[in-house]
Amino acid sequence: MRVAWLLVVVLLAGCVSARPGAVPATDAALRAALTRHVSILASDEFGGRMPGTEGETKTLRYLLQEWRGAGLVSGTNDPANPWFAPVELTSSKPERSTVRFLRNGRSIALPADGAVVFASGRRGLVERAPVLFVGEQGEKLDNAALAGRVVLMLWDHPGQAEQREALLRGGAAAVLAIVGEASDFDELVETRRRGSYRLAATDGSDTLDGYLSRETAEALIGADRFQTLLRDARGPDFKPVAIDLTATLDAASTAGTVKTFNVVGRLPGRRPEAGAVLLMAHWDHFGRCGSPTDPAAICNGAVDNASGLAVITELARRLANGPRLQRDVYFxxxxxEEWGLLGAQAFAENPPVPLETIVAAFNLDTIAVAPKGTPVAIVGKGMTGLDAGIMEVLQQLGRREADENLAQGYLRRQDGWALLQRDVPTVSVTSAFGSAAALERYNAERYHRPADKADGIELGGAIEDLFLTQALVRYFADPARWTATTGKSVEAP
Incomplete structure (x- = not known):
């Protein structure tokens, strides 16, 4: 991708003037402010906010203007890169894919478009490799059992991404994930065909991976045997099973680089030595993602995640114009994020302050979903030391807690996971996961679709979540109320 435009972004840091940030005094005024932010960030002019495009330039310029106007200062703590922390990515755009399975030397007919493979480098090739079914296993498998094999894994479980990475690191020649639902298979394949990305600083060896539909897996293994494998794979004594197949996989890609940025602001506290609170929201979306009927359509990302940016921006204004906090607050x-939580990973690998000094972090993502009065759920409940403080604030505000099971299904799919893996106490406390009906409606109608526009989005729960997050920040930014220096995460379930 062309990156010359990024030079303009750096210049903007010195030329955007701060302006006084009036704090909306009523719910109506706050709703109007949030609507304005979402309408601008999710407008066609911003082109879907894809990293490495002019839409990124406009997004960063807007956030800088608003955050400086609200009263924040640069939080990068890097004089060479004020406000904007560089993130360099490597990209891989698929060109072709060939998948062939043989049994006893004879090729097996596969359902049309039911198998696809992707190369992270320019080309990946595996010829007549043995096939191994591992179910949901990955990290604990012996490398010798994986080396040189095409590994079939199950996709439909919470640890799917980590399992795939573990299998590739363990020496598998290729990893093919069996996806149960046809709609999920189509979405995964379409997303990968737009390109995949990795952090350039941690770019590993080239890999080969892909997806099989359930129909394809049944054609390869046999419907009855596949059902048996599914049942056995979820048992405690399951061991990988060799399948009487060999696989030939060939994929080619065009490699490139993308230079993009995190935006980091800071609200200085009276006692920065006492640690910091972090508020985070991802700014990116997919750009032009289209649909079969309109391939050039823009995915504007109003709910995901212009809504989170709107709330974090108004939180900056309210916190900066209120009583000065004791701890620093980073924004x-x-x-x-849509490419694999890469910006959050980059932040965690090169933070502006030591990670162990972050006493609490709150992620705001896709929060314009539920109506006013919806209970809140805690994504990451039980994984940090923050729960007691959160519950105290909920009680003070009279907010009800929802069933956490729905929220936990999204734990690994949001930026907080990148920080939790490094023991930063990070949660999302939000009504977005407090109503299964509201979330299901959003997923069915808007999620990662051109329909996610600013028109008519639900801000009732988002406004209540803003006040809740403000109270949480004030609580955890006060050493007299929260004395822990860090929250300790545990291994995800």
Whole structure:
């Protein structure tokens, strides 16, 4: 991708003037402010906010203007890169894919478009490799059992991404994930065909991976045997099973680089030595993602995640214009969340303050979903030391807690996971996961679709979540109320 435009972004840091940030005094005024932010960030002019495009330039310029106007200062703590922390990515755009399975030397007919493979480098090739079914296993498998094999894994479980990475690191020649639902298979394949991305600083060896539809897996293994494998794979004594197949996989890609940025602001506290609180929301979306009927359509990302940016921006204004806090509060707008939490990973690998000094972090993502009065759920409940403080604030505000099971299904799919893996106490406390009906409606109608526009989005729960997050920040930014220096995460379930 062309990156010359990025030079303009750096210049903007010195030429955007701060302006006084009036704090909306009523719910109606606050609703109007949030609507304005979402309408601008999710407008066609911003082109879907894809990293490495002019839409990124406009997004960063807007956030800088608003955050400086609200009273924040640069939080990068890097004089060479004020406000904007560079994130360099490597990209891989698929060109072709060939998948062939053989049994006893004879090719097996596969359902049309039911198998696809992607190369992270320019080309990946595996010829007549043995096939191994591992179910949901990955990290604990012996490398010798994986080396040189095409590994079939199950996709439909919470640890799917980590399992795939573990299998590739363990020496598998390729990893093919079996996806149960046809709609999920189509969405995964379409997303990968737009390109995949990795952090350039941690770019590993080239890999080969892809997806099989359930129909394809049944054609390869046999419907009855596949059902048996599914049942056995979820048992405690399951061991990988060799399948009487060999696989030939060939994929080619065009490699490139993308230079993009996280935005980092800071609200200075009276006692920065006492640690910091972090607020985060990803700014990116998919750009032009289209649909079969309109391939050039823009995915504007109004709910995901212009709504989170709107709330974090108004939180900056309210906190900066209120009583000065004791601890510093950092504001982070991450890039490339939609490409695998890459901006959050980059922040964690090169933070502006030591990670162990962050006493609490709150992620705001896709929060314009539920109506006013919806209970809140805690994404990450039980994984940090923050729960007691959160519950105290909920009680003070009279907010009800929802069933956490729905929220936990999204734990690994949001930026907070990148920080939790590094023991930063990070949660999302939001009504977005407090109503299964509201979330299901959003997923069915808007999620990652051109329909996610600013028109008519639900801000009732978002406004209540703003006040809740404000109270949480004030609580955890006060050493007299919260004395822990860090929250300790545990291994995800």
């Amino acid at each position: 982070l707008a991450t890039t490339a």
